[in-house]
Amino acid sequence: MGEVAVLGIGMHPWGKFPEKNLNSICRVAVDAALADAGVSWKEVGAVAAASSRFSGGKGWGLNGNDIVEDMGSTGLPVYNLSAGCAAGSNAFNVGHMMVASGAHDVVLVVGGEKMPKGFIQTSGLEDETDPEYLRQRCVGLPGPGFWALLTRQRMEEFGTSHEDLAAVAVKAHKVGTHNENARFRQLFSLEDILNSNMVSDPLRLYEICPVSDGAAAVVLCSEEYARKKASNPVWAASSAVATARFDDGLPRGLGCVPSPWRTHHSEARISVAKALEGAGIGPKDLDLVELQDNTVYYELAFPEEWGMCEPGESESLLHQGETLPNGSMPINPSGGFLCFGEATTAQGLFQICEVAWQLRGEAGERQVPGAKIGMAQSIGLGGNGTATVLKR
Amino acid sequence: MTDSSPVHAAKDLFVETSDGPRLLGSRCDTCKAPYFPSSEACHNPDCDHSDIQPAHFGPHGTLWSVTVQNYPPPPPVVAPEPYSPYAVGLVDLETDGLRVIGRLHVEDPTSVKVGGPVELILAPLGSGQDGHEVISWQFEPR
Structure with a gap:
């Protein structure tokens, strides 16, 4: 397995942004991470994205596809990862494996969310086989x-x-x-x-903690790629x-x-x-x-x-x-x-x-x-x- | 007149027996792992043969921890009307080898002591959105 560098990082500030849509929030984070890495969108070989339950993703958690369409559809592979509140770092893990394995030189990992008001309805299901429903x-x-x-x-x-x-x-x-x-x-x-x-x-x-809106993105790359781009990257x-x-x-x-x-x-x-x-x-x-x-x-x-x-x-x-x-x-x-x-x-x-x-x-x-x-x-x-x- | 006759909070989770109320669950006959609600198969990764049998749990336990719910949660939670804070406990049913959550049936929810004995009862949580009184299992400090 090869070394993996964290070449670029970017974030949209956390807050409540009723006037903004999820794509625009994610784009701020992605643009910042790409600029930080010195990488163009066309150099990204794959996307690993957190699947949202609350916003975007065409109702199927396809949040990575939303981002690819917004940034420009180059035909690259997209992985939409769901792991509840651990989805962002779960996507990081998949992105990490894709670079470490040599499958891709440059992978974008991204997670963004616009939250509904009030307390999170954990599952939202009304189903007696759902343990969260029964607990409530x-x-x-x-x-x-x-x-x-x-x-x-x-x-x-x-x-x-x-x-x-x-x-x-x-x-x-x-x-x-x-x-x-x-x-x-x-x-x-x-x-x-x-x-x-x-x-x-x-x-x-x-x-x-209350609920917020926000997005963050990370550009991962191989050791060889990192040596070309940065003198002393984070690994x-x-x-x-x-x-x-x-x-x-x-x-x-x-x-x-x-x-x-x-x-x-x-x-x-x-x-x-x-x-x-x-x-x-x-x-x-x-x-x-x-x-x-x-x-x-x-x-x-x-x-x-x-x-x-x-x-x-x-x-x-x-x-x-x-x-x-x-x-x-x-x-x-x-x-x-x-x-x-x-x-x-x-x-x-x-x-x-x-x-x-x-x-x-x-x-x-x-x-x-x-x-x-x-x-x-x-x-x-x-x-x-x-x-x-x-x-x- | 609206029908306010009591309903159970969920099907097949508790029962009134001649010995008093019990939780309805199951137990794997091979590894003895208890399940509440009942499970169709044993989930213990160290158990090599799932053999699920119906089981009754309770009524005696010890309070492992407690919280008081100070604000009204949204439906499907059923709460007293008008709202008054209620206590929820995490109870170890030592004889059954089961840890279970339940509302605490107590006059002053802030008076409950962790580590004390509790007993299973069936009692109303409040009235649901359709006006029916909703019965569930609860634990009463002894």
Whole structure:
């Protein structure tokens, strides 16, 4: 397998853009990534795109075809990848394989989304064979309630306080305020967070990410191609995809088998372990991580589940400033989902763009000093997990 | 007069027996993995022979975690009218080897303690959009 370079990255800022259509949002990201790579559209050999559930794609998740038609139909192959909220990074994995295998020299990976208003209806099906439908109809547990159950269990196990949870959101905005692509850039005090409405106890409004519109794109290329175009590109050290284990104890429907594991999201644990192994490093060797913080809970739980720190240690690392860009374990220097909001299928690619910017030293006020290797991690409906390690 | 006679939230998920309410599920006779709702085949990758048999689960469990739903979620969620926050628990039915979610039947949803014993009951969640009272399984702290 050949080396794969992340030659170009581009993003349309995250926000709400009722006046724009999805194609125009995606085009901004794609044009930026192509320009950043110094690659023309006609040089792109294949497209790997995230399939959206909420917008575009001709109702079939054909979002890659929309982009190809918009950019100019050259007859190139298109792969539309669906993995719930992990679709963007799942598409990255397929793009990575296409370049690593030698099938294509240059591949464009793209994800874009315009989200409907309000809470995400996870499946939207009214079907008694659909576990998500049954969970809402028979119990009434929307997404934030699911996260709240995990959060409350952590509070019982480790004594995590409401102030600890709020401090994660304060820290997210402290770094996100420096990110011109983030939607929520204002600073919040601990009191601001603690005074926001309780949504699903113990989680408050400002501790949960809302939905956003946005798009991100990445140009991948072979080592030979990269040497012609860039003197010192960012490289994909590894790209991994996993699905959840049968016995991880996380009830994705109504019930499950209780787990022998301390980790709950096995799809995240497995994909991260595979990505670290593929990169030949351990969890403490990462200079920064962009992880999926749909809610503050994940920023506390995930680093422990992946061996970046000890179980129950995250709160003290947070309060000591170790998860800030200049700390010993930088997490989400972009500001994360809390500052971006969730444009579901585009999320995995905004994370990869951020890691690449960090490794190039182009992250400005939120720069992790001397960052050489970083990871992006996503999970999505259906028990999908992805992890990507980039290095320079 | 509108018909407000009670309906079940879903078919074939719970039953009232002479010993009290039970969840309706299944269990693989080979590896003993429990399924709720019932499954047609065993999904345990370490089980080499799927042998699914009907099973009843409950009524005794322990509360693994709890949340209070502070705002009214959209349909198909059925909630009290006018809306009042309700608690949802994740319950370990230790005897059955099953972890299951359910609404908690409790006067003060903020009073529920994680780690405490709970018991399965059948009770109304509220009224559905068609005016029928909707019955589902719930857990009552003991």
